[in-house]
Amino acid sequence: MTRVLLVDDDPLVCGALETMLGSAEDLEVVGSVNDGDQVIEAIHRHRPDIVLMDVRMARQDGITTTASLSALASPPKVIMLTTFDHDDVMLRAVHAGAAGFLLKTASPLDIIAAVRSVAAGEGALSARSARQVVEHLQSDPARDLRRAAEALVATLTDRERDVVRCVAREMTTAQVAAELFLGEATVKSHLARAQDKLGAQNRVGIGIIADRAGLV
Structure with a gap:
């Protein structure tokens, strides 16, 4: 069973994600918080395998929070969720350590597949985002x-x-x-x-x- 923590300042989004992920027999939503500064404590409490993280939140954004997880002994993997597909945000998320980047408009099947993929040690990016990352990595040496x-x-x-x-x-x-x-x-x-x-x-x-x- 893959344990998932939800991080989003919109209760409706958290509710929709919980319902969505709850339909999969191999996924379990173990908790939710509404801001990035609550994530570390929630991870210690719930021990999730995956964190679905909103990018924009009131007190501490998702990218800053994701980067802070590297200090943990065994940090969960992060999938960043956002309402907008912006190159800079996506690349910053990947550099912060996110294992995936998805739009909130992704279909339930795509989000479930992304959680399963990241839990299995793979990445989860939309086709467009994957192309951007490849181009970015190819230019990294220069x-x-x-x-x-x-x-x-x-x-x-x-x-x-x-x-x-x-x-x-x-x-x-x-x-x-x-x-x-x-x-x-x-x-x-x-x-x-x-x-x-x-x-x-x-x-x-x-x-x-x-x-x-x-x-x-």
């Missing part, structure tokens, strides 16, 4: 490199960033000095400090990081 480069560039001073931007444009030291109205020795000093902060081996490495971070 995105992670960009974020890492942005974090490195953020450690630079404004003047070091200016020098790096010029170097990324393949300007010589003399050209950078003329562009920024600095002495060549000063340019070299800024460049040495920037190279050290960026962990770059040479000017080419500096240019690659600057490009990934969007400086050029």
